[in-house]
Amino acid sequence: MELLSRLDRQLQTLEQHSLIRQRRTVDTPCGPRVRVGGRELLAFCSNDYLGLAGHPALAEALREGASLYGAGSGASHLISGHGRAHAQLEERLAQFVGAHLESPRALTFSTGYMANLAVLTGLTAGDKDAEIFSEALNHASLIDGARLSRAKVSVYPHADLAALGALLAASTAANKVVVSDSVFSMDGDLAPLPALLALCERHGAWLVVDDAHGFGALGANGHGALEHFDLRSPYLVYMGTLGKAAGVGGAFVAAHEIVIETLIQKSRPYIFTTAAPPALAHALLTSLDLLEGAEGRARRAHLHTLVAQLDAGLALKRWRRMPSTTAIQPIVIGDSAETMNAGAALYEQGLWVGAIRPPTVPAGTARLRATLSAGHTGAEVAQLITALNALERT
Numbered sequence: 001m002e003l004l005s006r007l008d009r010q011l012q013t014l015e016q017h018s019l020i021r022q023r024r025t026v027d028t029p030c031g032p033r034v035r036v037g038g039r040e041l042l043a044f045c046s047n048d049y050l051g052l053a054g055h056p057a058l059a060e061a062l063r064e065g066a067s068l069y070g071a072g073s074g075a076s077h078l079i080s081g082h083g084r085a086h087a088q089l090e091e092r093l094a095q096f097v098g099a100h101l102e103s104p105r106a107l108t109f110s111t112g113y114m115a116n117l118a119v120l121t122g123l124t125a126g127d128k129d130a131e132i133f134s135e136a137l138n139h140a141s142l143i144d145g146a147r148l149s150r151a152k153v154s155v156y157p158h159a160d161l162a163a164l165g166a167l168l169a170a171s172t173a174a175n176k177v178v179v180s181d182s183v184f185s186m187d188g189d190l191a192p193l194p195a196l197l198a199l200c201e202r203h204g205a206w207l208v209v210d211d212a213h214g215f216g217a218l219g220a221n222g223h224g225a226l227e228h229f230d231l232r233s234p235y236l237v238y239m240g241t242l243g244k245a246a247g248v249g250g251a252f253v254a255a256h257e258i259v260i261e262t263l264i265q266k267s268r269p270y271i272f273t274t275a276a277p278p279a280l281a282h283a284l285l286t287s288l289d290l291l292e293g294a295e296g297r298a299r300r301a302h303l304h305t306l307v308a309q310l311d312a313g314l315a316l317k318r319w320r321r322m323p324s325t326t327a328i329q330p331i332v333i334g335d336s337a338e339t340m341n342a343g344a345a346l347y348e349q350g351l352w353v354g355a356i357r358p359p360t361v362p363a364g365t366a367r368l369r370a371t372l373s374a375g376h377t378g379a380e381v382a383q384l385i386t387a388l389n390a391l392e393r394t
């Protein structure tokens, strides 16, 4: 069939450019040691930064949630799918990050991808006087949310406050929305959020913060990037995901109650989808307890120790380690084929490190993306350091 041949030719082009992606099927829970195809591997590629995804207390809370509420929600939130567990989770999340917002309220979503579509369309859809200012390295879901909103979109270069300031000053839009990752997923660096917020307040713009990699991992209490930078403002619209450090799945938006009510009334990605299984919301209550409690604090401290260990131990000459202080530790190799070969060589040695190519990262910056987790031991990180240092020299 000609339609299939067309698709097949496109796949072959990807193959020729070393851009075909392959999934590996994991037989064990997410953790530092996983089994794939009968082999045990030491994994440095999940976003389970605190090692909670396989935590027995979360599995138990999920079982309890299932026995309390069954399996599915059965409907969207606005019909009959909004359960007691969702309501409790919203309240807890509003408290969790509420110290940084004014009149805080939270709204949960099945995924961070959907939360980002919902925020950007909810704040701007149908508003001819809206403009979105998007950081160049933003996550794909923010790019897609901006597209879906059909608002005017201006992209500002990575961390370039002067460029953003000029764009804001030149804009005549009454509804300005600045949007940025807090921790950049492929680079691991932090956005200059205090300066960004000051700029937004000066120009009367919303600041939408995507804290997918900060929620649970940053801040003394795990409250995320707003706690880390000690920010507070009615201009802040906060998005956190619950499938990374929180170890379960889903996401939420927290902001002024009027913003949240707007999303409930107007955001199609919130309205036209089935509510997540209530058992997940129930399990997330336990996850928030872990994040805020002594265990979360100890896990974050251990994670910081591991990041410092990697920083001190890597001795790279040709490859370039990004200056990241977070759990995301990219090593830029440049060439896609060489990056894939490096990833394959590590895999042969039993080390699973993500190899990231364009279009996920800009052309010519293919990289290994090692992620550390509080579940790792110092000895395991030492193994990664030794392997990387040796591999670069071959």
Ligand SMILES: *Cc1c(COP(=O)(O)O)cnc(C)c1O
Binding pocket: 110, 111, 112, 113, 114, 116, 139, 141, 181, 185, 210, 212, 213, 241, 242, 243, 250, 251
């Ligand atoms: C993972 C991620 C998302 C999407 O969250 P999901 O819950 O996985 O859909 C959004 N933004 C950033 C920066 C992310 O890293």
